[in-house]
Amino acid sequence: MTKSLKMPILKMTARNVSVAYGSKIAINNVSIDVDQDEVVAFIGPSGCGKSTFLRTLNRMNDTVASARVTGEIKLDGQDIYSPDMDVVQLRARVGMVFQKPNPFPKSIYENVAYGPRIHGLAGAKADLDRIVEKSLRRAGLWDEVKDRLSDSGTALSGGQQQRLCIARAIAVDPEVILMDEPCSALDPIATAKIEELIHELRGRYAMVIVTHNMQQAARVSQKTAFFHLGSLVEYGNTSDIFTNPREERTKDYITGRYG
């Protein structure tokens, strides 16, 4: 018997998640599912909590002393906020790319080798070389840097730096990649390259991308979540959200009536 319809596999689920910074509530009761082979886009006016919510998915909010997260977030059915969850393991499985490219002031090679080294993924030097090459190839950067792997990562152009950061995240073989406005500091050509890269990586990793660029959300994602004032207003197929939104607020936002 052949299946023409593949059942989506749930990668991450968030249920009734709220986040407060001290007494200020930044995310209020949000529930979202992220499928194995999908790209999910988070859109919404700035300050509505997109980054905050994204950072709950790999517990980066732990680094903010005042942040408190409630609700339930699961990765492959396992509660990531439970006491037996190892944050080190979690962040190796859920990688992150930041708004501003932040390569370490080390060589290109060392930037990519950073994760494999701390997680002990490579035994011999040859293994590490292979991981570095594979990651740089997947990030579409190999041909541009293969002759200068020992140059500093900070000497690359902005777009190359961001792809280096993606390669760095890929190097530990994550299952999910979170991207917080990865193109907002880049020019249109570099942006196009990153979008192309997201297309290529789709299926291999589940991806969540925050963007303030509506066309970008429409181009790269299969699902879109619209946040407003800390709440999830609407979540659904990207095509539906952009052509036929259910909520008035979503429609106002995507037609540019405010934001």
Place this chain on the structure above:
Amino acid sequence: MSAIALLFLVLGLGLIGWLTARVRATRFRAGSTVRFSSLPSHHGWFVALWTAVPPLIFLVIWSMTSPALVTDTVLSTPAAMQLPPPGFDRASILSEARSLAEGRSFGAFHGLSRTLAPSYAAAQTRYDWIATALALLLAFAGGAFAFTRVKPGFGARTQVERVVMLMLLGASLIAILTTVGIVASLLYESARFFHVVPITDFLFGTHWSPQVIDGRDPGASLGAVPLFWGTFFIGAVIAMIVAIPFGLMSAIYLTQYAAPTTRKWMKPILEMLAGVPTVVYGYFAALTVAPAVRDFAVSIGISWASSESALAAGLVMGIMIIPFVSSMADDSIAAVPSSMRDGSLAMGATSSETIRRVLLPAALPGVVGGVLLAVSRAIGETMIVVMAASGVATLTLNPFASTTTVTKQIVDLLTGEAEFDSPKTLAAFALGLTLFVVTLLLNIVALRVVKRYREAYE
């Protein structure tokens, strides 16, 4: 007229200039609808500065040159023929005569000074009148010149601005000129020293005993290598072995682990340590640490251990330097963008891995620069070694043995009983010059490193 009275007179004239110019400027503004570039007070300041500043400059120069002129006049009187030839007696008679003439003393040791006192007083009075007349002339000339320029279209504002700029420039030049003067005198005295002692003997000789100098070959006992080694050993080795790890670790704790409340009280306390007078550290070194170090050495079988050991001085110096290293390292670590830290944490690195693999390497140039500055401070530090280090120059690697430093030797050489131009005393200047050159180079290199580092993140 006394100097103070003259000063107030000049300032008073300046005030009058200010008031009249203001009145004049207010008057021509009143009748006009045009916008002027300068306010009445700018015109006032313009005239006031032209009135007061030239005589003030004149008075400063005058006060430096006139005593010599007065003395010359006195020397040309017939009574001065009886003065002894130039030397100590002559100088003391002249200064006694001057005190009598100025009414600062009433009794005289030398009879001749009584004879000279009236001509001193006369000459003094004459030159005072000349000074007053010249100062007033300058004040009126300057004031009048400036007053004629107070016209509607005149940009007094920019002129005043320029004068302010010149005064600030002058203030900053004073510090620089003083340094230049100090260096020049160091160079001059050192040159005299190197005239007597070959520079190679001084820089490469390994025997230092300034108490017994052979007049025919002074260089043989003025070889400074043991001092250089002692300075390096105490200031750059022992002190840094203490200061670098503790300073660095406290900086890491304060920037990465401490809760904001902890940091709020801990950092000022640490910085307060830098303000403790070094003589207090000297007591601590000499009275507490040095005996303890010796007792410890004896207990582990080094019976000859010195109570003026390099270790005691170096340890305390290291403690003194901790806040310095800590605050430089703190700044460097804090200057690493937090996105580096986030990037590493998001890769699954722990805090200590992040510090070791990302923050410290990124902060390293800044930390190195800070350490170099700390070394330059440590080798110039004097009080601790004067109190706790030995006066005997030995070339040793043993931290329990006694060693001496350049600064300690400078103090010993200059506080001893010696004529001012003996090789022994002059050696102090040569040591001072060497220390100056070395710390200067260290500072230049350190500031370069730190600057390059700052630029990397801006």
